[in-house]
Structures are given as structure tokens and as C-alpha cells.
Amino acid sequence: MVEYVNSLIDVSPRTAVVLGSGLGHFSEYVENQTSIPYAHIAGYPLSGVEGHSGEFVFGELGSEPVVVASGRFHMYEGYDLETVTLPVRFFHQLKVNNLIITNSAGSVRRRLEPGTLMMLNGHLDCTFRESSKMPDVVRGGEYHSSELLDRARAAARAEGIETAEGVYAWTLGPSYETPAEIEKIHELGGDAVGMSTVPEIRAAGKLGMRVLGISCLTNYAAGITDEPLTHEDVISVANRVSDKFTRLLKGTIESISSDLA
Numbered sequence: 001m002v003e004y005v006n007s008l009i010d011v012s013p014r015t016a017v018v019l020g021s022g023l024g025h026f027s028e029y030v031e032n033q034t035s036i037p038y039a040h041i042a043g044y045p046l047s048g049v050e051g052h053s054g055e056f057v058f059g060e061l062g063s064e065p066v067v068v069a070s071g072r073f074h075m076y077e078g079y080d081l082e083t084v085t086l087p088v089r090f091f092h093q094l095k096v097n098n099l100i101i102t103n104s105a106g107s108v109r110r111r112l113e114p115g116t117l118m119m120l121n122g123h124l125d126c127t128f129r130e131s132s133k134m135p136d137v138v139r140g141g142e143y144h145s146s147e148l149l150d151r152a153r154a155a156a157r158a159e160g161i162e163t164a165e166g167v168y169a170w171t172l173g174p175s176y177e178t179p180a181e182i183e184k185i186h187e188l189g190g191d192a193v194g195m196s197t198v199p200e201i202r203a204a205g206k207l208g209m210r211v212l213g214i215s216c217l218t219n220y221a222a223g224i225t226d227e228p229l230t231h232e233d234v235i236s237v238a239n240r241v242s243d244k245f246t247r248l249l250k251g252t253i254e255s256i257s258s259d260l261a
């Protein structure tokens with residue numbers, strides 16, 4: 001896979017961005033693009049969720065060589081952990097050292113309104129795969145790079161974008177949570193809830209990459225309000241804030257360029 005992709009691109013990316021639901025058009029901003037559909041890479045998995053197209057876009061943002069992955073793999077699609085984290089191991093082999101992972105997530109706190117961009121400063125594994133004990137919040141630079149967080153904070157300030165910071169709780173899905181589950185996640189210290197990102201953060205942290213997660217809070221999680229929750233709303237709120245999200249991502253990546261080699 002690495003050999004094939006390297007034969008098609010001129011510049012090796014240093015920064016990779018994984019796009020979540022409804023954020024697919026960020027890749028339009030990449031300059032000097034080479035797009036490679038996942039389907040062209042022998043052995044690479046294919047993504048099937050609405051709002052994901054399944055391709056890499058290689059190129060530059062500012063002077064930073066990047067790769068943007070639009071379309072990702074979730075456990076609820078039937079993929080195992082190996083497959084879900086394959087993109088991260090692939091990036092590592094391409095010599096990427098900064099990884100920005102985005103997602104859509106439900107807000108577990110009333111003060112975090114739909115449309116908020118939340119940078120991750122911790123995560124919770126609420127899948128109960130490794131243990132049946134209640135999880136603790138995992139924090140620390142290995143999984144939530146303070147350098148990248150600083151870059152993102154500065155980019156948000158420069159762009160006049162209000163952001164939040166908090167803990168992302170990972171659930172398996174595919175159904176949204178019950179109000180009781182959300183109450184528990186709230187109690188455990190979760191601020192947002194979603195079905196992705198934590199496996200990739202773990203894999204990238206273990207490989208020594210710098211990682212930053214950013215959630216677009218698309219809805220209040222179950223039971224926070226009486227509104228029913230739909231995938232259509234998730235996509236439409238993600239689309240509504242995609243301009244803001246794009247500016248935050250661009251600013252963050254461009255500030256990586258010079259001194260975070």
C-alpha cells in the first residue's frame with residue numbers, strides 16, 4: 001500500500017487529517033492535490049457510511065505537506081480493531097508525525113451547544129471490550145498532544161472561533177446511546193460521545209505520533225433534551241459548521257508548518 005501510494009505522490013505528508021461525518025469537503029482546500037480512492041489501493045478497506053466518500057487527498061495546506069482521509073472505518077460496520085486502526089499505521093509508515101482526527105459527536109453537557117467545536121483533552125473507553133469496570137478518563141500528551149492543542153487554540157483565537165475543550169467518550173454504536181448511558185457518561189467525566197476516534201488515538205499514541213482530536217458537537221446526546229436524534233441532523237449540523245471547522249483545521253495545520261517538524 002505504501003509503495004503504491006508513494007509511487008503516485010511527489011511530497012511525503014507530515015500531517016494527516018481524518019475527516020468525520022459531514023466534513024468531507026475540507027479536502028477541497030488542499031492545494032496541488034493528488035486524490036487516491038481507497039478502492040485503488042489493493043487491500044485497503046472501503047468505507048460505507050453516508051457522508052463519507054472513501055479517498056485520500058494528498059497535497060499542501062500553506063506550506064505543510066498533508067494527507068486528508070475522507071471516509072473512515074467504524075467498529076459498528078463490522079470492522080475489527082486491526083482494520084479501524086490500519087489508516088493510522090499506514091500514515092506512520094508514510095512518515096506522518098502529526099495526526100488530527102475529527103468526528104461528529106453528541107454533547108453530554110447542556111452548556112456545549114450543537115455546533116460547538118470541542119478539542120479533546122481526554123477520552124473514555126465506554127465499549128467495555130477490555131474490561132467490564134467503569135472506565136477512567138485517559139489524559140496526557142501521549143494521546144492528546146499539548147503542542148497540537150496549543151496550535152489549535154492559537155488558530156481558533158486568530159480566526160475568532162470560539163471552541164471548547166473536553167473529554168470524548170467512545171461507544172460502539174451503531175445505535176445512539178440511551179439516556180441512562182448518557183447520564184453515566186456524564187458522571188464518568190465525559191463531555192461528548194461518539195463511535196470513533198479513540199482506537200485511532202490509541203494506535204497513533206503508541207506509535208509516538210502527535211495526536212489532536214476535534215469533535216463537532218452535532219446534537220445533544222440522548223436525554224439531554226427531548227429532541228429525537230437522527231443521522232440527518234448530525235450531517236446537517238456538521239455541514240452548517242463546516243466553514244468554521246475548515247478555518248480551524250487550516251489555521252492549526254499552517255501553524256504546524258515551520259517549527260513542528
Ligand code: HPA
Nearest residue numbers: 104105106193194195221
Ligand atoms: N452519540 C453517538 N455518536 C454520535 C452522536 C451521539 O449523540 N452524535 C454524533 N455522533
